[in-house]
Amino acid sequence: MKSIQLHKILASIFTCLTLMACADSSITEVKKASISQSDYTFGEIFDNAKGCKTTEWASQEENGRSVVRYTCTVDTPQAMVDFAERDNTNKVKALSKSLDDGWQRTLKNLESRKETVLGAAAQARKYNDAKLSEGHSQLQAAQAKLNEAMASTPQNYIGYGASGYTPQLLATGRERKQLAIDRAQREVGVAQRRIAEATENQNDPGYAHNQFSSQRGQRSAEEYQQMIDGMLSWRDRYYAAIADLEAREMSRAQEFLKTAKGRQLQMKVTFLVRKKSPVDIGSATWSFDGQDAGPVNLIFLGASLLNPKTLEEVLSLARKARLKHEIDSRAATNSFPIACGETIPTGCELKEGKN
Numbered sequence: 001m002k003s004i005q006l007h008k009i010l011a012s013i014f015t016c017l018t019l020m021a022c023a024d025s026s027i028t029e030v031k032k033a034s035i036s037q038s039d040y041t042f043g044e045i046f047d048n049a050k051g052c053k054t055t056e057w058a059s060q061e062e063n064g065r066s067v068v069r070y071t072c073t074v075d076t077p078q079a080m081v082d083f084a085e086r087d088n089t090n091k092v093k094a095l096s097k098s099l100d101d102g103w104q105r106t107l108k109n110l111e112s113r114k115e116t117v118l119g120a121a122a123q124a125r126k127y128n129d130a131k132l133s134e135g136h137s138q139l140q141a142a143q144a145k146l147n148e149a150m151a152s153t154p155q156n157y158i159g160y161g162a163s164g165y166t167p168q169l170l171a172t173g174r175e176r177k178q179l180a181i182d183r184a185q186r187e188v189g190v191a192q193r194r195i196a197e198a199t200e201n202q203n204d205p206g207y208a209h210n211q212f213s214s215q216r217g218q219r220s221a222e223e224y225q226q227m228i229d230g231m232l233s234w235r236d237r238y239y240a241a242i243a244d245l246e247a248r249e250m251s252r253a254q255e256f257l258k259t260a261k262g263r264q265l266q267m268k269v270t271f272l273v274r275k276k277s278p279v280d281i282g283s284a285t286w287s288f289d290g291q292d293a294g295p296v297n298l299i300f301l302g303a304s305l306l307n308p309k310t311l312e313e314v315l316s317l318a319r320k321a322r323l324k325h326e327i328d329s330r331a332a333t334n335s336f337p338i339a340c341g342e343t344i345p346t347g348c349e350l351k352e353g354k355n
Contacts, residue, residue, distance in 0.1 A: 026059040026066040030271045033279035035305045042279065045308055046070050046269070051315030059273075066273040067282070074265040074319050081261050084323035088253040091327050096246045098329065099336060103238060106340050107231050113342070114224035121221065125202070132198035135191050142187035149180040223345070230347030231340055238338050238348065245336060253325040260323050263289050267296060267315065286318065 031043030048055060053075035059068045154173025155165060157180070219227075270282040284296040304311035337354035340347060
């Protein structure tokens with residue numbers, strides 16, 4: 001009985017040693033295999049690759065063939081963490097700056113529109129003053145014509161005939177005098193209406209809006225000033241809200257980085273070992289905390305097989321991507337509690353549902 005048990009134990013030990021030898025043989029075969037169109041072997045590229053904290057090779061039989069698996073646990077040097085922290089901080093600061101820029105831009109636009117309206121009003125006044133002056137000149141000239149016509153005699157409008165001023169000639173003279181008076185009175189009326197219109201325009205605050213098509217639909221200078229004053233009254237509250245948002249996003253970024261830097265990122269490469277066939281890569285994937293995180297980019301993988309330095313860069317980029325805190329700027333802006341703009345009569349207001 002003891003002899004049979006000893007035989008089983010020795011057989012088991014022999015089987016294990018055989019499998020280990022086969023496994024080691026498959027791993028060695030993969031490591032020594034040359035990479036197509038490269039000056040390196042797989043072992044030279046992947047063994048102790050820079051950017052890996054640890055590397056591990058393993059082999060097993062699957063469906064009658066040997067499969068070798070290579071695992072690189074990607075390193076996270078402190079310099080990379082520090083860089084990510086600065087980058088995440090800069091993103092938060094950029095969000096705050098965009099809100100600050102929005103405030104400054106809106107205020108500047110309101111001031112610019114106010115100046116445009118004031119400039120249009122000044123131009124309209126200048127144009128209207130010219131019309132008023134011209135109207136007075138026309139009235140003066142028309143009144144002089146009327147006075148002259150009123151003071152004239154029929155003889156001024158007719159020639160002296162061979163028989164003197166006959167009744168017929170005098171009748172013609174009187175008719176022509178009346179025509180001159182009527183014409184002068186019409187000119188006086190035109191000048192008076194022009195003066196009345198210009199005077200009315202002087203007293204109309206909306207004259208510039210009606211005079212220039214570019215001003216139609218614009219607010220008045222007084223309304224723009226009210227909006228500017230309104231924005232300035234909201235300034236402290238607006239920037240306090242920016243500070244709150246920045247503190248909140250900064251806390252989220254720091255918490256994210258604190259968690260991300262401790263998570264395990266691995267690159268796993270599977271090699272297929274076939275008799276009388278070249279070693280071939282079956283798959284290359286990322287693993288994040290033991291969970292499949294998608295395939296390695298084939299272009300990056302191909303470039304990595306040509307140069308160990310490229311593999312180091314690929315690993316570094318992958319690790320940096322996992323440390324990057326993404327900020328949804330649109331969502332953050334939409335959630336900002338205060339809205340300011342040219343469509344808000346008070347300059348700024350609380351968004352609906354905010355306090």
